[in-house]
Amino acid sequence: MTITRASAFAPATMANVGVGFDILGLAVDGAGDTIIVEWRNEPGAVVLSIEGDNGKLPHEADRNVASIAANAYLKQIGATHGLGIHLKKGLPLASGLGSSAASSVAAVVAANTLCGSPLKQEELLDACLEGEAAVSGRHADNVAPSLFGGITLTNGTQIERIRRIAPPPSLYMAFVTPNVAVPTAMARAALPTHVTLKQMVQQTGAVAELVDAIYRGDVRDMAAAMERDGIVEPARAHLMPLFGEMRPLAKDAGALALVISGAGPTLCAVCEDEATAARVAQAMQDHYTAQGYASLARHGKVRDEGAVGEVLAES
Numbered sequence: 363m364t365i366t367r368a369s370a371f372a373p374a375t376m377a378n379v380g381v382g383f384d385i386l387g388l389a390v391d392g393a394g395d396t397i398i399v400e401w402r403n404e405p406g407a408v409v410l411s412i413e414g415d416n417g418k419l420p421h422e423a424d425r426n427v428a429s430i431a432a433n434a435y436l437k438q439i440g441a442t443h444g445l446g447i448h449l450k451k452g453l454p455l456a457s458g459l460g461s462s463a464a465s466s467v468a469a470v471v472a473a474n475t476l477c478g479s480p481l482k483q484e485e486l487l488d489a490c491l492e493g494e495a496a497v498s499g500r501h502a503d504n505v506a507p508s509l510f511g512g513i514t515l516t517n518g519t520q521i522e523r524i525r526r527i528a529p530p531p532s533l534y535m536a537f538v539t540p541n542v543a544v545p546t547a548m549a550r551a552a553l554p555t556h557v558t559l560k561q562m563v564q565q566t567g568a569v570a571e572l573v574d575a576i577y578r579g580d581v582r583d584m585a586a587a588m589e590r591d592g593i594v595e596p597a598r599a600h601l602m603p604l605f606g607e608m609r610p611l612a613k614d615a616g617a618l619a620l621v622i623s624g625a626g627p628t629l630c631a632v633c634e635d636e637a638t639a640a641r642v643a644q645a646m647q648d649h650y651t652a653q654g655y656a657s658l659a660r661h662g663k664v665r666d667e668g669a670v671g672e673v674l675a676e677s
């Protein structure tokens with residue numbers, strides 16, 4: 363039997379987890395991108411269709427992150443056949459939910475599934491990073507949690523520099539994405555090029571507190587540490603609509619903390635139970651609506667499982 367069609371789902375992710383700029387990330391339950399792949403006789407990966415992007419993503423194989431990542435995978439395994447990609451975007455673009463990483467990861471996991479899974483999940487990291495590198499730089503803080511699930515500490519792009527940490531069981535998050543695009547490049551351009559020794563000490567202390575709280579499964583301490591970013595958040599806050607109002611509003615509705623998800627504009631409120639997360643997401647969305655911003659709201663836990671592939675047809 364030969365596999366002729368396969369799919370993969372890769373979850374949304376929140377990079378940074380508050381104060382862990384470029385080194386922490388987590389997978390978000392529920393939301394993500396789906397890719398279906400099928401063989402074609404010509405070599406190389408091409409994009410056959412894209413749904414859910416409002417026509418915004420490029421279809422050219424050398425510009426779409428899914429085909430770039432799939433091509434890196436085909437090269438890695440020395441494939442002689444090519445494949446066609448159908449991309450179903452479940453995530454808004456440039457929103458701080460790891461949209462490009464999810465497409466890259468789903469493409470590689472789908473391609474590996476189509477090929478009969480010759481490579482282990484860890485061996486797929488480099489090809490996934492090739493896709494991500496094409497649009498937002500070669501970094502793993504979205505790719506790693508999307509590929510492996512859970513919370514990840516990424517002190518580099520090599521697999522041995524990546525640690526997976528189990529999420530606290532009572533961690534729930536409310537995400538609200540206002541309908542404004544904040545490209546990662548723009549959010550990174552807003553950052554200072556130098557920090558003081560005092561800022562460095564404060565920031566590393568907060569990251570240490572956060573990792574300690576995650577290991578202890580203490581959501582309250584985790585939330586407090588996440589909000590202690592004295593460098594990145596202050597430099598980016600002006601790019602996030604209504605950010606200043608949202609933190610007290612989320613806390614009034616029961617949240618323990620509010621942070622920017624990745625490079626924004628999605629905001630993430632940290633909560634201790636599902637009912638509170640649902641209430642906070644609704645309160646934040648209502649405020650955006652009242653102020654004239656369309657938005658998407660969701661709530662849920664960290665997704666423990668990474669991207670998954672599925673065989674759809676064999677002949």
Ligand code: HSE
Pocket residue numbers: 377378383384385498503504546549550624625
């Ligand atoms: N760590 C990155 C940033 C996430 O905050 O710029 C975006 O991919």
